[in-house]
Amino acid sequence: MLTCSAAVDSMFPKSILILGLIVLGLHACTCKFVDIAKSTTYFTLCVEFAVFQYNEAQPDEFAYKLLWVRRSQQKILSWTYLMDLDMGRTICKKHDEDINNCHLQEGPGKKTVSCTFVVNIIPVPIHFTLLNSTCLRMKIREDPVFSQETDFFYYGD
The missing domain is CATH 1.20.5 (Single alpha-helices involved in coiled-coils or other helix-helix interfaces)
Known part of the structure; x- marks a missing residue:
């Protein structure tokens, strides 16, 4: 017993x-990132922060604006977000008020980049930290049926 x-x-x-x-x-x-909705409040704030940081880091006087969110993820049990963004060069300067309503540049000034950002946010008080960013220039050809105001882009080889 x-x-x-x-x-x-x-x-x-x-x-x-x-x-x-x-x-x-x-x-x-x-350590794992999971897919989240692109409309999540903190995710959208992190996207705006990432685009702003990209523009600030560029020597280019023209601003880039968000064209497309390809991936939206959050690290489990944290405030760390992973995003793949496509951005286009606008006709506006980077410190203009409303970059989102600027038209994209055409012709030889036309540039588009594809970036991956990892951003951490502390919600109260709000504080952002860019943990990592990697960007590559993309070759884009537009279908003439679609205007630059649409989100439909075809990626060339």
């Missing part, structure tokens, strides 16, 4: 093992 202390002694290693598996499981989950 087992005594009470013997039963506790045999359960102790099992409880340590279970606790360890729970901690490892939580750690594995916190």
Whole structure:
């Protein structure tokens, strides 16, 4: 017959093992990004922050504006967001008031970039940190049926 202390002694290693598996499981989950809606409040704020940071870092006097959000993700159990954005060069200067309503440049000034940003936000008080950014220029050809005011772009090879 087992005594009470013997039963506790045999359960102790099992409880340590279970606790360890729970901690490892939580750690594995916190590193993963999951898809979220593009309209999530903090995500949209992070997108605006990323576009602003991109414009500030460019020596170009013209502003780039958001054309398309290709990926919207959030790291599990955190305020870290991952986004793939396509942006186009506008006819407006980067410090103009309403860049979103500026027309895209045409002809030789036309440039489009595809960027991946990782942004962390502290909600109260709101503070943004750009953790990583990588951008590549894209080759774009527009279908003449669509105007520059649409979000339909075809990516060339």
